[in-house]
Amino acid sequence: MTEPPSKGAAIEVQDLTRRFGNFTAVDHISFDVAVGEVFGFLGANGAGKTTAIKMLIGLLAPTSGSAHVAGLDVATQTEQIRRRIGYMSQRFSLYEDLTVLENIALYGGIYGLSDEQISERSSSMLQTLGLTDQLVGKLPLGWKQKLAFSVALLHEPAVVFLDEPTGGVDPITRRQFWELIYSAAARGTTVFVTTHYMDEAEYCDRISIMVDGRIATLGTPRDLKAEWKVDSIDELFVRLARAS
Amino acid sequence: MEGRFDRRIVRETGESIVIATLRAFIIKELRHILRDRQTLIILLLMPLVQVVLFGFALRSDVRDVRLVVVDPSPDYATLALRARLAAARRFQIIGIAPSMHTVEPLFRQGKADVVMAFEPDFAARLQSHGPAHVMLLVDASDPNTATTMQSYARAVIMAYEAEEGAHRGKAIQIVGETRMRFNPTLESVNLFVPGLIALVLTLVSALMTAISLSREKERGTLEILLVSPLRPWQIIVGKVLPYLGLAFANVVTALLAAWLIFHVPFRGSVVLLLFESVLYSMVSLSLGVVVASVTQSQRVAMLIALLATMLPSSLLSGMVFPIASMPRFLQIVSNVVPARWFIIIARGIMLKGVGLEYLWRETLVLSLMTIVLMTIAMKTFKPRVA
């Protein structure tokens, strides 16, 4: 799946633009993300990444252009979109003073799952992760992240948005995390990753790099490295961001 | 190494460096205080608003005063006065008794607000040019209401006096004597202002220091301060002094408001009062530092500071409830509430006009509390995080 998407698109973005007064934060960006693809969305601070994501999850209306997530229009169908997406950030996902099961029950409740669905999915989640029910705050960071990711998938969203998902964990846990991502993608969930860490980007099927509100380049990590004649995505990123 | 050499110079001028460092710290604290406009405005206006609110809230109009008349020998004069009282819509005569004896229990049980007692042969005394006496017994447990009730009753008597004198063509004289029961000194605002100052000082001093110190903990800046050559005492002093200034401004505002709006008297030395306020602030500030030292988050620090200062200062200090009427246990507890001692001092200076010669004991208590709390503050404020 390192090839550009061929099956249906989970995210379709066409000339998406957002202005704040005279400042154009996102400037006519266009791209598609295929169903089941792991897509890395990169950009320096202030490049317009956050604004673009806010539009994709329906928190911010576009000034012009269009975007569809899971076939839904981000400008008009924001309510439906939120039911079809999952979100996980390294920092703010789970309640540390609730237990694992309480967190699962909470998110299940928020997304309107039945009690049966919740208890069924909780027990299978604990089993898959090899976790016992305990306060989330007591879990090591790596476990928290794996749990947060699983909880973000609880309502079986079409697209899951991940913000710096594996920062700060040990290399083994990090790889276990990426395996969770790959396995979700293999089951048809589209994964949209944003991160500051370019070695994390190399795990994605395709990546885009935003500079000054535009998408400066887009492709598989391998193709991009060949195209720009660089050894790493980090090098490419620095070159593009500095050129601005 | 060049750096090493500079440091030697620094050590030689150690004293001025300490002051310069402290100055920088205080300037930084003042900036925090001044930049947080909302908090600053609240802190500065609070004493004013509290004094005004308390002052006005306690001055209420009084209706339906429950009156008992003691009339040992009813005659035309007492009957005429009774009729006037009955006609006045503010009074409600709930009983007429021949002697004080039967009235006392009613009064003590709170069933009557005012007792008006005529002396025997009231009319006869009026007739024979001698003054006739009437005694007013007023329930002063709520001092403001008591004054109002008293003046209503006096107004009725004076009106009768004037009309009857005009009618007869010569003046008659009724001498009224008032006894306030439960609170003989009466002026509520006067009693409240010292308590309010105590409350405001506690709030600003303890709460704000606790919050600002625990904020540094949360932000992580305290870690850098600890790793610097700053000694714990410098950090504490740097934190405490700006808030002492703010507390001082609050005392002045509260006193001005009390003086200008409610004409609270200042019988004693203003300088002494300000000095005692500073001393009392020191107690609260030390408490704030102790609270911040033993807590890990701003939220917990704030709650503990509130519980440890506001509640005892308002409820156990004698500000609202007289200490004498508290259960024995709470009376003992009230001894460790700094506000209790400050209120005695402030009332003494403002209302009685006494000086240190009468208040040295309370001042000593506050000084000892400062020393003890400051010592605890220095001890709990470790130069390390663990």
Next chain:
Amino acid sequence: MSDPAVVVRNISKKFETTVALDDISFDVSHGEIFGLVGPDGAGKTTLFRILTTLVLPDSGTATVLGLDVVKDLWAIRSRVGYMPGKFSLYGDLTVAENLSFFASVFRTTVKEGYNLIAPIYRQIEPFAERRADQLSGGMKQKLALSCALVHRPDILFLDEPTTGVDAVSRREFWDQLHTLRETGLTIVVSTPYMDEALRCDRVALIQGSRLLEIDPPEDIGRNYPLPLIAVTSSDRYQLLLALRESPHAHSVYPFGAELHFTDDRAGADPASVAAELEAWMKSHGFTDAAAHPIAAGIEDSFIDRMSTPARRAS
């Protein structure tokens, strides 16, 4: 000055029931960039706090610039620069106010320290009147570093200075550290990001409160005990699952766009192992799969040392 800048001997520290540091020993030479590389919760912050005199060790000894971290508390404090994990600045003070405050706290002035901080501070000087909480992550980092340097310390402790900072700023930051090292400054820096280890002179890998290995970054992969093969395929995830079941799999992990396959036959020729593996994959339906032997990197070593905890730091 021939003594090491930092000497750590058998340091252990427990918090209630959690072991934060377990018998840690290492030296840092003068003028080197020493990296403590390991995940969050490995004990890096505790170690920094012990070295900056903020935390007392339960056992063991440590000296910084020849001074004991327990006894010579105040002597150490005037000579170290410390940047804690979060950028600990006063958000409601401006850039200039933050800097001059920290200068005063360390008993100096911005003017005296200006030469040292100039290369860093000049980049944020245009925003001198801006409040610190309105700065971007990269600018906050530069300000925090300036504040830690303004008193011209002899040693700098940086606890995860690049967290939350974008790739461009991170690279600039490491460039600045190298410039600072040229002035003779000793720098001890921690990071959870393995790729940053390459920018250090020497690296200590730390995990689960213990040191796994101390070496220059280029030497770290050298002791990798088994043949290591990089594998590519368009169907990465299915291949990963399949390779785990292959006859000589010691471990298989995703590694960016590739998979890293470690063969369980120590001493086998990597090239023939790779050829054998490629044939195995093709015969199992992964027609576009390719394999070639590689030298182990820091992450490979880290994973290996994590999974074989018996070996101790050399």
